[in-house]
Amino acid sequence: MLKTIQKIFFLGAFGLLISATVSGSHSYRFRVYLKDKGNTGYSIDRPEEFLSKEALERRAQRKVAVTSSDIPISESYIDSLSSTGAEPVAQSKWMSTVVMNSPDSLVVDKLKALSFVDSVKWVWKGEADYPKNLEPDTSKFYPSDLPVANYYGQADSQISMLNGVKLHQAGFRGQGMHIAVIDAGFQNVNRISVFDSLRLLGTKNIVSPGQSVYESDDHGTKVLSCMAANSPGVMVGTAPDASYWLIKSEDNRSEFPVEEDYWVAAVEFADSVGVDVITSSLGYFMFDTEDSVYSQCSLDGKTALISKAASMAADKGILLFSSAGNEGASSWGKITFPGDADEIVTVGAVTDDKKKSTFSSIGFTADYRVKPDVVALGSGCSVVDASGNITYANGTSFATPILAGLSVCLWQAVPELTPKEMIDTLQRAGHISSHPDAELGYGLPDLYKAYKSQCKHVSER
Structure with a gap:
């Protein structure tokens, strides 16, 4: 596969693809769309409480205003999502979404039942565990190409x-x-x-x-x-x-x-x-x-x-x-x-x-x-x-x-x-x-x- 990396997407009705329960080490991931981001206690008038110094410096340099999209998702929402037995693995404050992982596909019903959840989509099925890091190798790689007269070389x-x-x-x-x-x-x-x-x-x-x-x-x-x-x-x-x-x-x-x-x-x-x-x-x-x-x-x-x-x-x-x-x-x-x-x-x-x-x-x-x-x-x-x-x-x-x-x-x-x-x-x-x-x-x-x-x-x- 050539990488731009060309991906092929499916966001169809997961009910047609997911069995009621899971066996083995497989997990499922669901994108949860939120109705809002909840009461976080943050205010755009105090951006230093939720944005890094570097992010604020760039916004100031580019004359970009801090908006409600910059405010994080409420931790109470994350806790409520987690109380279903699923685990948060990714979230977007801009899109008001949270990806939840679970070995049980039926968790989707629990997620959808939460009052602040707008909708849920299935987005992944696979092995539950990621491969562990290999022992680090400190050996060096040197190019086989000999330098040429041009400063930029092959580029x-x-x-x-x-x-x-x-x-x-x-x-x-x-x-x-x-x-x-x-x-x-x-x-x-x-x-x-x-x-x-x-x-x-x-x-x-x-x-x-x-x-x-x-x-x-x-x-x-x-x-x-x-x-x-x-x-x-x-x-x-x-x-x-x-x-x-x-x-x-x-x-x-x-x-x-x-x-x-x-x-x-x-x-x-x-x-x-x-x-x-x-x-x-x-x-x-x-x-x-x-x-x-x-x-x-x-x-x-x-x-x-x-x-x-x-x-x-x-x-x-x-x-x-x-x-x-x-x-x-x-x-x-x-x-x-x-x-x-x-x-x-x-x-x-x-x-x-x-x-x-x-x-x-x-x-x-x-x-x-x-x-x-x-x-x-x-x-x-x-x-x-x-x-x-x-x-x-x-x-x-x-x-x-x-x-x-x-x-x-x-x-x-x-x-x-x-x-x-x-x-x-x-x-x-x-x-x-x-x-x-x-x-x-x-x-x-x-x-x-x-x-x-x-x-x-x-x-x-």
């Missing part, structure tokens, strides 16, 4: 295509900017030499709290390398001096709608630690059962839980980059969720001759907005794999961080821009900005041109 073409070298030479390499990478796992990032200078802010495993993000999947490793690799002559990424949070939201064991809930929790965590930018190369659209809730008609930015949360992140002053998806040659064809969200940057993929990569998903949205917004190299991208070696990979998964990293550098250069203004700037810098289409959006942006344009605007103010 030169994907940076040059966006005119990012000049932006770096102007002194903007992401210093002081905080990026959250939401992905499936970051295998061996802590052991690979090209990440020795990684400015790591922290890690978070949403799927299995307390477990390492450095095991089992290297999709996030490859994604991160497009931005954070810093080995001159071998590979240098698009934002080597930025600081990073590495967040795992993908459950590698299965493909269920609960992935949405994990992703939303990851985004809210990123907000809580005050990041400037989120880049996510995870895409979702349907589940391979007879029933499906999401269809192309749902690509309106307002239907899918994950898309609504993406737009909410934008409302909080976060610039969010999402891969368009790798469904261009499939029967689905279209962008995947949350790429349909408004006021985020949805990134498609092109070849080295600026033609759409065959696999790159297309727009428009169901309500006729231009998507993808922009594109970057997605065919034959240089990435670092779990062994620490440079390899080549295809996917909007990699076009997205390549562009996100240079956009971070641009935002470092003109920090007064709002996320919406950043999106407008990227769109205007696209090579087909005067005639955007459903395949390339506004096209391949020239990041240095965008920088010079913004400098001119600033000087004229």
